[in-house]
Amino acid sequence: MSAACLLDGIRVLDLSRLLPGPLATWHLQSAGAHVTKVEAPGEGDYARAIGPARADAPHSCFYELLNQGKSLRVIDLKNSAAQQQLLDEIHQFDILVESFRPGVMHRLGLDWGTLQRHAPRLVQISVLGYPSQSELGAAAGHDINYLAQSGLLHEYVPAPDTAEDQRPSANRVFLPNFQWADVLGGAMTAAFAAVCGVLQASRTGKGRRIEVAMADAMRLAAPMATGAALAGAPHTPPGMGLLNGGVPCYDLYACADGQWIALGALEHKFWRAFCTAIGRPDWSDQHWQTGQQPGSAEAIALRKDVQGLFGTQSRAFWLEHLAQADCCVSAVRSLSEVLAGSPLPAASFKVLPD
Secondary structure (H helix, E strand, C coil): CHHHHHHHHEEEHHHHHHHHHHHHHHHHHHHEEEEEEECCCCCCCCCHHHCCCCCCCCCCCCHHHHHHEEEEEEHHHHHHCCCCCHHEEEEEEEHEEEEECCCCCHHCCCCHHHHHHHHHCCCEEECCCCCCCCCCCCCEEEHHHHHHHHHHEEEECCCCCHHHHHHHHHHHHHHHCCCCCHHHHHHHHHHHHHHHHHHHHHHHHHCCCEEEHHHHHHHHHHHHHHHHHHHCCCCCCCCCCCHHHHHHHEEEECCCCCCCCEEEEEHHHHHHHHHHCCCCHHHCCCHHHHHHCCCCHHHHHHHHHHHHHHHHCCCCHHHHHHCCCCCCEEEEECCCHHHHCCCCCCCCCCCCCC
């Protein structure tokens, strides 16, 4: 059974652009909702020009991934006649998603009070960088800014005295090529909020305006790091903690062919299985669950030894050698490898048959 049956009949009006809002409405569409995307005349959504495009495509693959299958309408929302036309049609929609800065919807004549009069059951999702009533409410920003404000970007910052071989550079922090705040704090939170709003509207007949502030939402996205901070523990820089490279059992290792292996033997039983499979049972009791402290000199030294072992053979060799060990070993695959092996799924989940 396809996931596209779950929100069948739900209609979504997408006024957003770039990544968070369009990805949120993609998730709604993948579950069966019908999405109408509104773009301004001219350049339209800026995402059209971000990233490479297929040879025969007029816009980027990034834009295509987020918006394929949506109905597109070109509307100049700064035009009063176009605003009125949209208001005349708004009752046809269950959800409206927008990502303007606070106050813009009001200036466009699409403030919440006006929308409610035309569509009492409408759920409006406002995807913002910061809470609208906060000091930063109207500030410009992108994923990097919301991560910085949430406290999570600091998890990438090395300590001044961290050993040089534990970080790429003594003077630079390298960002992941993944927009954490846009995707988790923005898109996923917005899609969840939209479904919650529609559920309540179906019960009460009354819509809601729901604000999704990405910087705030991301504060809930790293419970282990946040829990440590709440407990008063000091910041654990990269290469020094339990889950960021400070223990040999849970890290990335380079192989002889330049490919990488992810070792996730976090529990002692998996580490023992790994050590047995590689012929080093003497390492099996050197584990955080047996007293070895993450980031300690002993842990860092053992990690170097494990790296030395992985560096003697290719990734393919290690995957075959450890295939039956049940020790949480995976190839670190590139996106090209993944796409060559299987197409992108139509939805992020699957509805199982009865």
